[in-house]
Amino acid sequence: MGIWEHKDSMRSIEFAKEHNLATKCFFCKSDLEELIDSWDRPTGKDYPGSMVGDTCNASVCPVCGWWTIRKCSMDSFSEYLSYSKRAATATLKNLDISDQSTPIEDVKSFLTAKYEARKIVDPRLFEETVASVFGQLGYNARVTAKTKDGGIDVILDGPSNTIIGVQVKRSKNFITVSQIRELVGALMLGGIYTEGIFVTTSDYTSYAKDAAKKSTDNILPVKLYDAENFLSALHASQRNKYQSKQELLETLQNLNLHDIDKRTFDKK
Ligand SMILES: [Zn+2]
Numbered sequence: 001m002g003i004w005e006h007k008d009s010m011r012s013i014e015f016a017k018e019h020n021l022a023t024k025c026f027f028c029k030s031d032l033e034e035l036i037d038s039w040d041r042p043t044g045k046d047y048p049g050s051m052v053g054d055t056c057n058a059s060v061c062p063v064c065g066w067w068t069i070r071k072c073s074m075d076s077f078s079e080y081l082s083y084s085k086r087a088a089t090a091t092l093k094n095l096d097i098s099d100q101s102t103p104i105e106d107v108k109s110f111l112t113a114k115y116e117a118r119k120i121v122d123p124r125l126f127e128e129t130v131a132s133v134f135g136q137l138g139y140n141a142r143v144t145a146k147t148k149d150g151g152i153d154v155i156l157d158g159p160s161n162t163i164i165g166v167q168v169k170r171s172k173n174f175i176t177v178s179q180i181r182e183l184v185g186a187l188m189l190g191g192i193y194t195e196g197i198f199v200t201t202s203d204y205t206s207y208a209k210d211a212a213k214k215s216t217d218n219i220l221p222v223k224l225y226d227a228e229n230f231l232s233a234l235h236a237s238q239r240n241k242y243q244s245k246q247e248l249l250e251t252l253q254n255l256n257l258h259d260i261d262k263r264t265f266d267k268k
Pocket residue numbers: 025026027028029030061062063064065066113
């Protein structure tokens with residue numbers, strides 16, 4: 001179903017006016033990719049020095065899928081020149097990410113676009129998001145059964161027979177040293193793990209970081225992802241998701257664009 005929509009409301013017109021010439025994504029700040037950049041000047045000689053014709057630009061964010069499109073036309077009449085600029089940008093749908101039935105691909109795109117929503121995402125959906133991100137990054141990832149996870153939420157099979165146990169914690173609070181000890185305990189009791197990863201939507205206390213380092217030095221490697229590290233992994237996993245652009249192009253070309261600027265000039 002996707003997370004973007006095109007609205008005909010006044011608010012969306014204001015948004016298009018403000019963000020139409022953007023080079024960075026309004027939502028996730030990634031560099032936009034140009035989908036169309038064309039210029040048609042059929043009657044340029046009618047009025048020397050003027051830019052008579054049409055231009056069209058459309059760009060999409062390769063990470064979250066936000067898009068923006070603009071068409072300008074300059075028409076020459078006998079006594080007048082008229083200029084019009086029409087545009088549209090995508091607006092974010094109000095996706096319910098506290099609902100477990102929301103499709104995971106939409107959840108990932110939504111979190112990329114609006115990362116503060118990680119604080120309200122359903123915890124199970126967040127585990128699935130983590131599994132999907134690592135899956136996209138090359139691991140064979142699976143979410144463990146809810147009741148008998150033994151403290152491990154996601155299992156990753158990596159290269160050279162590595163088996164990584166992942167603990168996922170959607171939390172507003174810092175992860176404490178005892179939570180790291182629990183993970184190390186769960187990894188050891190599980191008996192199959194070669195490494196551990198902790199992923200949280202917040203951050204770690206310095207004691208928690210020390211505990212992870214001690215485990216890495218003496219027991220088994222434990223890597224910590226805080227909110228920022230996980231956002232980078234999410235971005236990396238989303239990149240190129242919007243590579244197949246034909247469908248988007250067709251949608252954009254058939255949009256009913258908003259008038260955002262219209263002027264008429266006297267030629268004399
Ligand atoms: Zn974006």
